[in-house]
Each structure stands twice: as structure tokens, then as C-alpha cells.
Amino acid sequence: MGAKSQLQKKSWAFYRFRIRTGRIVGKLLAYGLLIALSAFILMPLGWMLAAALKPDLTPVFTQPPEWWPTRYWHWENFLRVMTSEAIPMLRYVFNTTVIVLGNIVGTLLSCSLVAFPFARLRFRGRDTLFTILIVTMLIPWQALMVPQFLMFFKMGWYGTYLPLIVPSFGGSSFFIFLIRQYMRTIPKDLDDAARVDGLSYWGVFWRIILPLSTPVLTVCAVFVFLGSWNDLLGPLIYLDTNSKFTVAIGLANLAQRAGNAQWNLLMAGNLLSIIPAVILYFTLQKQLIGGIASVGLKG
Secondary structure, eight states, X not given: OHHHHHHHHHHHHHHHHHHHHHHHHHHHHHHHHHXXXXXXXXXXXXXHHHHHXXXXXXXXXXXXXXXXXXXXXXXXXXXXXXXXXXSOHHHHHHHHHHHHHHHHHHHXXXXXXXXXXXXXXXXXXXXXXXXXXXXXXXXXXHHHHHHHHHHHHHTTOTTSSHHHHGGGGGOOHHHHHHHHHHHTTSOTHHHHHHHHTTOOHHHHIIIIIHHHTHHHHHHHHHHHHHHHHTOOHHHHHHOOOGGGOOHHHHHHHHHHTGGGTOHHHHHHHHHHHHHHHHHHXXXXXXXXXXHHHHTTSOO
């Protein structure tokens, strides 16, 4: 019996060793695969950094491509982009920030106000109005571009930021849909308890539903930020002064000058324009992932 017991113990120890070794090898393979995929995804950024650090008149498009910086380290190119008199990127960043903040405030305020009655109130024609709202998502922005331009031009808004900010206060059907779907997941008992305590519908919205909807509002804010920050066509149509241009227009102007050996500055500007989006994502990563995962749980 003693020999048999020792044999069983050895077999069990060997089995546990195999299981533990298998888990370690599996983790190493998984992490190795993730690192390889991450490096593959970051290769374009590495190429941009290598091009941004090159001096003027140095070939950017080489064979084979230089995926990572190896020879040139001209970090002053980033400073040149930010302090250029012809293309004042710092001024463009400020202008773009004003537009982005205005769009975020307008979108969150208007869309949450519209989504609240669709999600929490019952009234005649609610489903019909919501269906019409969803149908408007099929209308492309290009179809409204000319009528909007004529309207804003006659209102005297051409050459200002108003056409780029004010429409956000009219709401967006996509964000209204997202917020409405999230608000439907909040227990209805909270509304009833608040109404019993004497809160009005506005009080229920402002004090209860809106704070509980922070995850989906964060998702909407990030989407609006990315859309406004990267928007080129809107500012290109409505802005006519260099001092009012945005980052996207500044990069487009750099691209037009790229034939005159400005590819290093263009890549430096592109890398700088990515930084705010990266910082925003890593700052709101938990809220963003949680908000996306919770949207649409209730139909």
C-alpha cells in the first residue's frame, strides 16, 4: 500500500506539473501573439515617426520601407510644425478645441433631452416618432450639405464657427438612439419613487436618469470628439480665414505642400494630432468599454 500511495502522489504531482506548465506555455503564446499583433498594428505609426524625424530633402518613401526610426532623430520638426507662421498649428488646435467642446455640450444636452421621453415616458405617437427618427439616420449628410450652406450663408454665419457648433444642439438620431437604449435599462421603479417624493419629470431626468447615464454619455462624448476633431469637410466649407482654420485643414495644407519636401512636417503634424485622441481614450477607457457593452441590452 505504501508503494502504491507514493506512486499515486508522484502521478498527481506530475499531472499538476503538466497542467501548470501548459498554462504557462499558453499564456506565453497568447502574450507573444498579442505583442506581435500590436507591433503589426503600430507599424504605420512607426513609419510616420521615422518620416517625421527625418531632415528636409531626405527621401521618405524608401525601399524597403523604414518602419522604425534608425538614423535620423530631428525632434525639432515637431516644434517647427507647432510654431510655423504659415501654418500656426497651435492656433488650429485652439480653434478645433472650441468646436469640439461646443459639439460635445450641444450633443449631450440635446440628445439626452430627446432620449429621455422616448425611454421613460408614455405618450401617444411615441413609437411612430421614434421610427421616424430612426429613418432619418438613412439620410446622408451630403444630401443636406448644400441646403444647410445656403441657409447658414443667408443667416450671415459664413466665416464663423456657428455652422459647426449650433447644429449639434438640434440632436443626432444616432446618439439619441444610443442614449435611449441605455436609459431603458434603468429600473422604472426609480422614476416611480422619485415621483412619489414630489420630483417633476425634469427633476427625475436631471437628478436620477442623467447621472446614471454617465457611461453612455461618455461613449457619445468620445464619438463626438473624434468626429469633430477629424472633421475636414465642415470647416473647409464654412471657414474662410487662416486664423480660424482647424487642425484638419492645417494638415491638408501641409499635404498640399508635401511636394516641396514637407513630408517630415506632415508626418509630425499627423502624430501630434493623434495625441489628444490617445489621451482621451486611455483616460476614459473603463467608462468607454463599460458604456459600449451596456448599450442595447434592452430592446
